[in-house]
Amino acid sequence: MITRRKFFSGVAAIAGGSAAISRLARGAEVVANQSPPAVQPGNQPYTPVVTPNGTTLPWKLVDGVKEFHLVAEPVKRVFAEGMMVNCWGYNGQTPGPTIEAMEGDRVRIFVTNHLPEATSIHWHGVILPNGMDGVGGLTQKHIPPGETCAYEFTLKQSGVQMYHPHSDETVQMAMGMQGFFVIHPKGGYAAPVDRHFCIFLQEWFVEPGTFTPNPNVMTDFNLFTFNSRIFPGTDPLVAKLGQRVRVSLANLSMDSHPIHFHGHRWWVVETDGGPIPKSAWWPETTVNVPPGSTRTVEFVADNPGDWAFHCHKNHHTMNAMNHNIPNMIGVNQKETRINKLVPGYMAMGTSGMGEMSEMKMGPPPKNTVAMMTGDGPFGPIAMGGMFTILKIREGITSYDDPGWFRQPEGTGPGFLKS
């Protein structure tokens, strides 16, 4: 509960803490596609999570309370080189910076509204007093533009939760407003975790040639992102051979996203309802993440290599394409009327679309990334959207991108010409 005194201590923190706030404001200029800085003051009794292409929210301790500050605001987000989208987010980012704390912590979170309309924040899955639940109209008044709202509560649980608006939420979530809220268990994890990645799964419709997501769209999305980035703009997930790795996936979109990875199987160990008792764990290579849910999976990175990590709805690993173009598979285009008029004309897709990843075509619409793209060590990877690479290496000393995996002699497939 926020007593009057505590609330004013919060005010004091804002008033007196302008250095902290301006530091936060600079956070808004964080360059996309960068590893998160170690922002927490001092050492923490947990392995900090990594939010690929994102950051963790700094906090400061005021009278034993961890104080965080989120600024809801328009954000220009580069989804991948060549494509910038007018989003809404927090602190210059979409998804917003990851909130990270410990079970038992008391937290105070200031939310400043720099959007053109009212907002609020709901702490999805967090057990708290009704007044702190953040449902505009029901548990609090909507936060008008220009105002700041202070939430305060004690974390009674552990798990990977989310934060998002509960005020014009269909629009605001479609524009990119969401973030992770990670609460580490007081007693530590049953098996210590070496690496922990947090990836938000998102869907957008940005009309090719335009810059702003259309929040009216309900089913026919054309961009599918990991932390508001599309392949090849997605950071690789780097781990050392033998490490115990967690991946937390969160979804506030309209569709389930079945996230698959190669070379291993993982166990589903948590939902946004908290840790799943070990007797109930399921092994999977694909974890289906329904809307309004998180799923945390755990595995031992015991198989070195470059392993695809992606949504298994195949259109979600492609960038913007038109789903209504005529079907050219198998059409003999040499015999069409247009070929008589334009000799050598070849429409796309007659023998599949694999060729498109290598073709040099005419200029695409502005602000649009190729449907299938990305180059690997053996040629075009021809993916997009929700796709990245889990890079497991022996003997690495940093988590910087280690480049392509060098397959040991004789461990690749053989080729025969017929």
Added chain:
Amino acid sequence: MITRRKFFSGVAAIAGGSAAISRLARGAEVVANQSPPAVQPGNQPYTPVVTPNGTTLPWKLVDGVKEFHLVAEPVKRVFAEGMMVNCWGYNGQTPGPTIEAMEGDRVRIFVTNHLPEATSIHWHGVILPNGMDGVGGLTQKHIPPGETCAYEFTLKQSGVQMYHPHSDETVQMAMGMQGFFVIHPKGGYAAPVDRHFCIFLQEWFVEPGTFTPNPNVMTDFNLFTFNSRIFPGTDPLVAKLGQRVRVSLANLSMDSHPIHFHGHRWWVVETDGGPIPKSAWWPETTVNVPPGSTRTVEFVADNPGDWAFHCHKNHHTMNAMNHNIPNMIGVNQKETRINKLVPGYMAMGTSGMGEMSEMKMGPPPKNTVAMMTGDGPFGPIAMGGMFTILKIREGITSYDDPGWFRQPEGTGPGFLKS
């Protein structure tokens, strides 16, 4: 098995039991949005389920058999004030009244067809002899209009199952034909249940300005209901502080519905395949209910307040909207040509859609509810569709709507003007 004698005892029940039938007919006039009457004769060895905005089907005991009567028929259903839909259902209701019985019971269910076409009823998830399975053409002839079909079987299991047509089922289910079939365990529940709500999840497409669902639609639905009601027409779920509560969710629509609630976490304890062994329970705050399934969740209502309870596909908490309108987010409408012609003109959505919940706009199409609506104690809630409120209160003596929660002093968020 229905022997000839038993079958005729059923006939007798219909012939001699016209009082019962006319009572059923009156059931068809039950006012929507009302709590179910205690219809079972005498006390039952279980806590009766509550079907919000619906009812439980009365029965009478004939020679040790519980006799029920369902009448398949067109139903005019008020989805919320201002919107009436031409549905099909049972006994004047959609969803049909909830069938409730005990493991070990022998039941006889008469199904009278007052639809303009043939029907049948399949008892989804119920273990019974093949001939009673209700699949038109495969296990029985379709029930022609005007005829009555008598099903009879012994309940060998416990769990929350469903009933629905298996005859022109795509049309008939899209029109509202479905209901709960709850079978309580013979030995009682492991932990006694104080409150048990049953909510059917449904999707519809009703062209704005019209009255009849379009059963041809496969993906682009525009109305999403709890027991054929849209917010704010949905009954609140009222529980006393500390009660053990079950919610059973059933889905026969085309999409999964991830149902989320606030302030707590629940355990998934049953499917339409029956009770899940406790070692396999998952904690969740959002339970994903796939089509053709039920999910029963259980929690202790230990957190007082008004807690949002809704589908987490955000378009499913909005009423009819057009998913193809142009995107106005961020468009400076003062500089558009229409403003030169019509000074002061303002199209919707330029700074989000939150404003729409407060604006007074021109008359909507007839028979249409606002896209985002509902007023709370702190302003517009701006929701629709699959949304209701779980109201947990200390010391209540009835389950009537207790009004808005009064947050204890100092437990709400603080506001600062910047």
Added chain:
Amino acid sequence: MITRRKFFSGVAAIAGGSAAISRLARGAEVVANQSPPAVQPGNQPYTPVVTPNGTTLPWKLVDGVKEFHLVAEPVKRVFAEGMMVNCWGYNGQTPGPTIEAMEGDRVRIFVTNHLPEATSIHWHGVILPNGMDGVGGLTQKHIPPGETCAYEFTLKQSGVQMYHPHSDETVQMAMGMQGFFVIHPKGGYAAPVDRHFCIFLQEWFVEPGTFTPNPNVMTDFNLFTFNSRIFPGTDPLVAKLGQRVRVSLANLSMDSHPIHFHGHRWWVVETDGGPIPKSAWWPETTVNVPPGSTRTVEFVADNPGDWAFHCHKNHHTMNAMNHNIPNMIGVNQKETRINKLVPGYMAMGTSGMGEMSEMKMGPPPKNTVAMMTGDGPFGPIAMGGMFTILKIREGITSYDDPGWFRQPEGTGPGFLKS
């Protein structure tokens, strides 16, 4: 790992083993809708799986390695009588023939590309060295048309996995390229399995009147198949009363498919991540299979009869229909203008669509199967797409279709005219 020597032993197998290859080529002519031959050399220490309407891939033992050969190629597939589709698949089939092996086996799989574009094969869920993972561009070069690629690895796990292209995969999977990869456990199953069915769940869009799937479609599919067949072209699943039955379901489509069966409940025992520990099994009557996943369910066939077995998304049990036709439910067509011009004219759907399964209408578009079809012992079943029948019989001595179930006297429903 494929050493140079081993690789050439593979070459030798191809060069010297032309008899084997030509036998495989003949496999491409296998007639659809036929039970699989017992193709494995000699007896196996497991119950071979049955791929309804499909086959199992033959292999031969070369120096202790099981050698398989897949040929990627265009395939003309009859979905049901009257409808032939231009697909892509393997060895003349879609889905490709089921690969079946044992935990601990070393396998060598030759993949020959007879498609008009490059391909590759990813062994979904199989734990193997990175170089054998089959991701075009990332772990190997794409296999050009006309070339053969040899994969070799040791099976370290058991479970039901899949194979599919990872090269232009959106197109190639939409065209029908996928298959099962079943690995039986070394020590046998905890409870011996008597029958094991493998069914691939697929979605297609074939414009009525045309022959080729449109791979650009993302949401509005119109054909939904079990092993590339639509009801009534789907083989029944035949089991003896009392047998322990497994069904493995695999999905590489864009949607989850909730597969339901009647008269029993099953346990979900495996995913593509392997066996689920028994403490974590869920009982279900409907198992939801997300894209990029397999689910294996197990039950005892203890209830004799003809039991519907189908996807519970109701549009998925219909064949091609138009989802955008006007809604005629309840329209009094006698009073429309067209009736004044054409007396007796009656558009479809005015009192539902059940009538359509019995009506004789004018000629449909060429190469199109009726939306709702199939005749049962009690009249029209009026289904399509992902629908088949589980036939459980006492005392059968073969798994050939036993015809319709004869309900024991007095076990069917009774009918009353009112």
